[in-house]
Amino acid sequence: MPDINTLRLTAHTLACIRGGRIVFENLSFTVAGGQALVVTGPNGAGKSSLLRQIAGLVDIAGGGFTLNGGAAEAALAEQAHYIGHLDALKSAMSVGDTARFWSDFLGGTRAGIDAAFEIFDLHALADLPVAYLSAGQRRRLALSRLLIAPRALWLLDEPSVALDAASLARLVAAMEHHLVGGGILIAATHHDLGLSRTSSLDLSHARVPA
Amino acid sequence: MTRAFLALIVRDVALAVRVGGGGGMAVFFFLVVVAIVPLGIGPNLNLLGQIAPGLLWVALLLSSLLTLDRLFQADYEDGTLDILTMSSVPLELTVCAKIVAHWLTTGLPLVIAAPLLGLLLNLGVAQFPSLMLAMLIGTPALSFLGAIGAALTVSVRRGGLLASLLVLPFYIPVLIFGVAAAGGAAAIPGAGHQGLLLLGAVTLVSLVVGPVASAAALRANLKT
Numbered sequence: 001m002p003d004i005n006t007l008r009l010t011a012h013t014l015a016c017i018r019g020g021r022i023v024f025e026n027l028s029f030t031v032a033g034g035q036a037l038v039v040t041g042p043n044g045a046g047k048s049s050l051l052r053q054i055a056g057l058v059d060i061a062g063g064g065f066t067l068n069g070g071a072a073e074a075a076l077a078e079q080a081h082y083i084g085h086l087d088a089l090k091s092a093m094s095v096g097d098t099a100r101f102w103s104d105f106l107g108g109t110r111a112g113i114d115a116a117f118e119i120f121d122l123h124a125l126a127d128l129p130v131a132y133l134s135a136g137q138r139r140r141l142a143l144s145r146l147l148i149a150p151r152a153l154w155l156l157d158e159p160s161v162a163l164d165a166a167s168l169a170r171l172v173a174a175m176e177h178h179l180v181g182g183g184i185l186i187a188a189t190h191h192d193l194g195l196s197r198t199s200s201l202d203l204s205h206a207r208v209p210a
Numbered sequence: 211m212t213r214a215f216l217a218l219i220v221r222d223v224a225l226a227v228r229v230g231g232g233g234g235m236a237v238f239f240f241l242v243v244v245a246i247v248p249l250g251i252g253p254n255l256n257l258l259g260q261i262a263p264g265l266l267w268v269a270l271l272l273s274s275l276l277t278l279d280r281l282f283q284a285d286y287e288d289g290t291l292d293i294l295t296m297s298s299v300p301l302e303l304t305v306c307a308k309i310v311a312h313w314l315t316t317g318l319p320l321v322i323a324a325p326l327l328g329l330l331l332n333l334g335v336a337q338f339p340s341l342m343l344a345m346l347i348g349t350p351a352l353s354f355l356g357a358i359g360a361a362l363t364v365s366v367r368r369g370g371l372l373a374s375l376l377v378l379p380f381y382i383p384v385l386i387f388g389v390a391a392a393g394g395a396a397a398i399p400g401a402g403h404q405g406l407l408l409l410g411a412v413t414l415v416s417l418v419v420g421p422v423a424s425a426a427a428l429r430a431n432l433k434t
Contacts, residue, residue, distance in 0.1 A: 052367075057292050059433045077296040086289025092228040095223070104217030105295065 006111030007033030009054075009184055016049045017063030023049055024079060025062065029201050033069065033152075036175065036185040036195045041203030047188035048084070050203070051155045054186065055082040070152055080153035085161075087142040091131035095122055095141055096129060099148055108149035116147035119174050121167070135162040143171060146178070154178060156187040212298045215307045222311030236273040238318040238322050243269040245326040255332045262333035263341055265348060265394040269327075270320050270345065271381050274352045277316045278377065281308060281360040281371030291364075295432065301425040309357045309420060317349030337393055340402060344391035344409060348384050351413040354420030355380045361427035365434075383412050 008030060015025035023046035031037045034086060039047045052058040054065060056077035070079050076168050099113045099122075117123045120140040125133065132140065139162045146154055154175070172193055175185055179197060187193065247265055248258060281387035284309075294304050317416040323339045324345055333341070363369030390405025 041279055055292070055293070055431055074298060078298045080296060082292060083298060084289055084292065086287075086292070088289040088293050090225060090284075090288070090290070092225055097221075097224075101217055102219045102293075105214045105294070105299070107214070 007182060008068040009153065009182060010066045010068070010185075011054075011063065012066070014050075014053070014060065014065075015064035016046055016053060016058065017061040018049060018058075019045075020062075021155055024203055027063070027203075031184050031186065031199070033182040034177055034179050034197065036198045038193070038195075038198050038200045039186065039188040039203060040171055040190070040200055045203035048157050048204060051082065051157050051186065051188055052084070054153070055080055055155055057082070067153075076153075079151055080155055081149075081151045082155045082157075083146065083147050084157045087138050088145075089130045089138055089141060090135075091174055092129065094127055094129050095133070096126040098141060099126075099144060102145050103148050106145070106149035106151075110188055111149050112150070113144075118142040119142045119147060119170055134165060136164055139163055140167055140170075143174075147174060152183050154183060154185045154187075156185070156189075159187060160189060160191050160193065174201065187208065211299055213301070215303060218294075218304060219306040219311045219366075222308055223314055226311070226315035234319075236277045237319050239276050239329060240269050240273040240320055243272060244330055248331065257306055259332040259334060262328055262331035263337065264389045264410045265331060266328060266333075266341065267345075267385055267388045267392065270349070271352065271378075271385060273320055274316055275351070275377065275381075276357060276370075277312070277364070278356045278360045278373050279368075281312050281357055282364045282424075283360070283362065283369070286364045286431070291428065295429070301428065302421045304368065305361070305424045305428065306421040309353050309424070313350050313353040314356070318351055318371055321345045321349055341392040344388050344406060347391075347406065347413055348373070348388040348409050351353065351384050351409075351416040352381065354416035355381065355384075357420050357424040360429065361424035361431070364428060365431045384409065387412060 010030045012028050013049040014027040023044075027050070029037065039050060039089065042050055049058050053060050054076065056075065065076055067076050067079065093101070099116065103109065103113050117126065120143055122140060123145060124135060130138065130141070140175060159171060163171060172195065175193070175195060179195070244266065251257065257335040276309075282291065285294065295301055297304065321342060325342060328338060328341065356373070356377050359373035362376060365371045366372055387405045389400050391409050393402050
């Protein structure tokens with residue numbers, strides 16, 4: 001995990017265009033290591049688009065990102081975990097197989113899987129095919145990817161969807177632990193997650209009337 | 211990086227075997243096409259034996275087209291592809307792993323099934339080795355070239371037919387040289403050796419072009 005004092009993600013004069021429409025423009029912000037940035041705004045304000053831009057999954061129409069203090073030779077997307085609306089799970093794979101695949105593909109360790117399953121309470125489900133999981137259990141498995149391979153930047157799009165109170169508390173604890181370790185967390189959410197050291201970014205002001 | 215590459219191959223092969231619709235479907239389609247041809251053209255054993263290599267190649271091409279559309283689409287639809295791109299593994303290599311898995315689950319079973327189906331068509335046993343060798347060399351090209359079409363149409367619902375139309379022209383050299391190498395009726399006598407070499411050349415080109423072009427097409431599809 002990078003040093004808490006040096007990690008810093010800066011967005012400068014960022015613009016996003018989807019389907020010919022300007023979603024936001026001239027957006028600038030800075031998040032330092034150990035900080036959470038909660039992105040808020042009405043539907044269509046560009047919360048998901050912003051997260052996907054950081055993850056390299058949506059074209060950046062103007063401006064850009066700078067990450068200081070991360071791994072020098074790695075692209076921004078390689079240092080980020082993105083948990084979006086889609087869970088990226090295969091019905092035919094078991095919970096354990098899914099975790100082992102992500103661990104192998106993303107460069108995690110077996111100990112990382114154990115820790116992730118412990119935190120998201122997945123040990124009892126390890127042999128079950130993903131097809132039989134409930135929406136909340138699927139969400140927990142998707143979130144376990146955050147801990148399976150350590151990455152400095154967490155991008156979470158509505159992470160609390162389908163989670164019960166106990167699971168949400170587990171997620172918030174994992175987030176707090178990530179922040180204490182010096183990581184950066186950017187979450188788009190309509191709910192107050194109750195994180196300490198949070199700054200917020202309201203996209204409704206960045207919105208350009210159609 | 212090797213670990214990630216192998217993990218993706220193992221996952222895709224396991225999924226294809228468990229879910230079905232991959233290799234099994236291609237082999238059964240292959241069987242169906244080959245089994246109905248003698249019914250259509252009558253029990254003329256000499257004629258069947260003559261057209262058998264060409265017929266097997268055509269059936270092989272159609273079977274492998276059938277399985278193309280799911281190559282990237284399943285991962286695209288459930289969000290897995292997003293995560294696969296956010297890796298230190300270059301997307302070209304990721305795509306390459308998926309294509310290798312596709313070949314292992316469709317191309318290879320088809321090659322193994324080909325001599326059995328050749329018996330149905332009265333193909334001479336002496337021709338089995340050259341046919342299998344040609345198919346073994348040619349089928350990777352089908353997966354690697356097909357991936358380009360699959361990647362271009364990944365965001366199109368039921369884009370299988372569109373992918374087939376895009377890919378089929380690129381399959382033609384494989385078909386021509388494949389039949390030549392297997393010694394079919396369409397082949398020039400004595401051209402088997404050259405056919406095999408040219409088939410190998412097509413496969414080598416596809417090994418290079420396929421992953422690069424597919425990765426570029428996937429990037430373009432993901433970002434829009």
